[in-house]
Amino acid sequence: MSPTDLNIELQRARQLMRVKNYGEALPLYASLTQQFPYGALLFEFGSAAVGSGDFELGHRIWQTLLNREPDNASLLWPLAEEYGKLSMFSKANAIYAKATALEPQNLEMQLRMVSYFARTGATEEGRAAVEKCLEIDSKNPWARFLTVHLDRLDKKYDGVEAELRKLLAEAPPIPQLLSGCHLELAFVLDNEERYDEAMQHLVESKKIAALQMPAAAEQKATDEVRLQGLHATKALPRNILTLWAKSFPPPVRAPMPPLAFLCGHIRSGTTLLERIFDAHPLIAAFDELLAFQTIVPLVDIGALELPAQTLNFFRTRYLKNLTVEAGVPDGKTLFDKNPAATAALPALLRTFPEMRVLIALRDPRDIMISSFFMKPLHYIHLSLESMARHYSASMDAWLAVRQWEGLNWMQTRYEDVVTNLEHEGRRATQFLGLEWHENQARFYENNRGKSVKNYSEVTKPIYTKAMGRWRAYEKYLAPVLPVLEPYCKEFGYD
Numbered sequence: 001m002s003p004t005d006l007n008i009e010l011q012r013a014r015q016l017m018r019v020k021n022y023g024e025a026l027p028l029y030a031s032l033t034q035q036f037p038y039g040a041l042l043f044e045f046g047s048a049a050v051g052s053g054d055f056e057l058g059h060r061i062w063q064t065l066l067n068r069e070p071d072n073a074s075l076l077w078p079l080a081e082e083y084g085k086l087s088m089f090s091k092a093n094a095i096y097a098k099a100t101a102l103e104p105q106n107l108e109m110q111l112r113m114v115s116y117f118a119r120t121g122a123t124e125e126g127r128a129a130v131e132k133c134l135e136i137d138s139k140n141p142w143a144r145f146l147t148v149h150l151d152r153l154d155k156k157y158d159g160v161e162a163e164l165r166k167l168l169a170e171a172p173p174i175p176q177l178l179s180g181c182h183l184e185l186a187f188v189l190d191n192e193e194r195y196d197e198a199m200q201h202l203v204e205s206k207k208i209a210a211l212q213m214p215a216a217a218e219q220k221a222t223d224e225v226r227l228q229g230l231h232a233t234k235a236l237p238r239n240i241l242t243l244w245a246k247s248f249p250p251p252v253r254a255p256m257p258p259l260a261f262l263c264g265h266i267r268s269g270t271t272l273l274e275r276i277f278d279a280h281p282l283i284a285a286f287d288e289l290l291a292f293q294t295i296v297p298l299v300d301i302g303a304l305e306l307p308a309q310t311l312n313f314f315r316t317r318y319l320k321n322l323t324v325e326a327g328v329p330d331g332k333t334l335f336d337k338n339p340a341a342t343a344a345l346p347a348l349l350r351t352f353p354e355m356r357v358l359i360a361l362r363d364p365r366d367i368m369i370s371s372f373f374m375k376p377l378h379y380i381h382l383s384l385e386s387m388a389r390h391y392s393a394s395m396d397a398w399l400a401v402r403q404w405e406g407l408n409w410m411q412t413r414y415e416d417v418v419t420n421l422e423h424e425g426r427r428a429t430q431f432l433g434l435e436w437h438e439n440q441a442r443f444y445e446n447n448r449g450k451s452v453k454n455y456s457e458v459t460k461p462i463y464t465k466a467m468g469r470w471r472a473y474e475k476y477l478a479p480v481l482p483v484l485e486p487y488c489k490e491f492g493y494d
Contacts, residue, residue: 006036017044022051039069043079053294055086055321066095073102077109084116087289088325092116093125100129107136107143114146118153126150141171145180152187161188179208183375190373195472202372206383209376219379223389226343230393232301233346234400241406244350247305254312256319258333259352260432261292263342264360265394267370269414273360274337276417276425279443282434284329286336291321292348293340299347306350314351333432343397349407356432357407359398362414363493364391364484365470365477388480395487413491415467 009032016025029045042065049058062079069075076099083092096113103109110133117126127150133143144167148160164185171177182205189198213219237243262270262277271287278285295314300306319328322336341348345357371387380390402409410431416424426436470477477484488494 006032010041013044013048017048017051020051022048022053026052037068039065039072039075042068043075047082050082050086053298053317053321055291055294055324059088059324070098071102073099073106073109076102077112081112081116084120085290087287089120091325093122100132104132105136107133107140110136111140111142111146114143114150118146118149121153123150123153141167141174141177145171145177145184149180149184152184155191157188157191161185164188175208175212179205179376182208183373186373190472193472199473199476206376206381210379210382213376213379213382222379226390226393229343230397230400233343233397236301236346236400236404238403239405240346241349241353241404243304245353248308248311248353250354252308252312253354254315256315256334256352256354257328257331258356258433259354260333260335260356260358261341261345261348262335262337262358262360263345263398264339265342265362265367265391266339267367267374268339268360268362269417270337270339270360272414272417273358273412273428274335276421276440276443277335277429277432279439280429280434280437281439282332282437283335283432284323284326284332286322286334288338288340289322289336291318292336292338292344294318294321295351296341296344296347299350301346301350311351318351333434335432339394342394345397345401349401349404355408357401357409358428358431359409359411360414361411361491363468363470364395364487364491365474365481365493366466366468367391368477368480368484369470369473370466384477384480388483391487392483399490411491418467 009028013025013028013032016022016028025048026045029041029048033041033045042061046058046061046065049055049061062082065075065079076095080092080095080099083089083095096116100106100109100113110129114126114129114133117123117129126146130143130146130150133140134147137143144163148163148167151157151160164181168178168181168185171181182201186198186201186205189195189201214222262273264270274285274287277283295318299314322334323329339360342359348355349357368384368387368391371381372384374381376382380386401407410428412424412428422436422441425440429436429440
């Protein structure tokens with residue numbers, strides 16, 4: 001293949017990647033890398049494999065890249081980010097460390113590593129990295145911002161408000177930076193019980209972030225897809241599990257370790273529960289890996305019959321993707337924590353009829369406030385109204401599935417966990433078919449040094465401060481309280 005032909009085929013492969021047609025891009029990259037095994041091509045080949053749903057293949061390709069170009073920092077840092085997106089944190093950490101060691105004066109790389117450490121709760125490592133950033137450029141606004149961000153995460157509030165206000169006055173007009181400063185100020189002001197000021201900065205943060213979000217038409221299309229999925233779920237009969245089982249009985253199913261999904265809604269205490277279960281020696285807990293998303297779009301929940309071979313392919317793919325980093329744990333129950341999987345429960349139950357479903361509940365009003373304090377990465381976080389609509393769709397999906405005959409399910413409330421950890425934790429552990437283990441009461445000790453998908457105080461004993469937090473913001477919640485009221489009644493919240 002001539003350089004011209006190579007460029008034509010590469011551009012075609014990249015265009016397929018841009019439109020997320022990974023299935024067609026993958027064989028193109030396979031052919032190209034056989035003839036031209038360059039680092040950048042291998043990186044893209046691995047991304048195509050991951051995008052197509054084959055994490056195991058992507059991991060093998062990227063490992064080949066690491067073996068061939070172990071000292072290419074320009075390839076290492078984007079590779080570390082890709083592993084981070086897959087929640088393969090130990091791999092991402094190792095690659096970040098190697099990349100920054102190769103180019104210790106690369107400020108952009110150092111800043112990315114600080115942001116990654118902060119996002120996954122590794123604040124000690126983040127502080128060491130941010131110090132290097134400040135050594136390179138003591139006035140860099142991002143380094144200054146990340147310094148106060150780490151202080152706030154560690155509840156070291158002295159001087160944080162003053163530095164954030166100074167940053168807002170001095171920093172260049174970078175939307176992400178300005179939005180982040182307003183968000184951090186909201187946290188500080190909330191801690192000082194200056195709730196009206198906190199809400200003002202939250203709203204300002206959302207306004208700035210909204211300018212970088214998709215257009216209204218794209219948001220509408222996303223909402224329509226979500227509602228179509230909800231309607232399809234509600235249309236299924238209560239005996240759907242029995243109907244599905246006729247074409248996919250236990251004897252024909254590919255073997256799986258015991259499997260449980262922890263679902264619910266974001267900010268409902270799922271990370272806390274996942275860490276409590278991860279402390280059990282017979283449980284392998286996974287923190288929001290994307291494995292389920294590689295099979296859900298392929299499952300037709302409207303078909304009463306699907307070939308056993310097809311469903312077993314989905315089961316095998318999911319298991320390989322879930323355990324690609326550490327392998328399948330011997331004799332352990334797999335515990336997949338994924339709030340995003342709530343709406344996907346029909347497809348998951350179609351594939352894993354034997355799985356257990358644990359639903360995390362929390363006062364919907366507290367969920368709204370906690371979610372509004374999240375970094376606005378998605379348009380649903382831009383307003384309380386959009387978050388209430390999302391909550392409603394998610395919980396309606398669960399309430400529909402909960403009616404299915406033969407479903408193995410349990411609900412657990414965040415408030416019960418934080419007020420009586422051992423009682424509620426024992427109940428949930430027994431639901432998984434296991435006995436409570438003493439390590440679970442000290443889960444925070446087990447979690448030191450472990451990264452999580454989204455920062456959460458899981459390295460400290462439980463506290464109850466987050467209960468009833470919504471009352472300080474009740475007047476701002478007023479427009480969405482009618483939407484939330486049915487769920488408050490359903491789940492026992494006054």
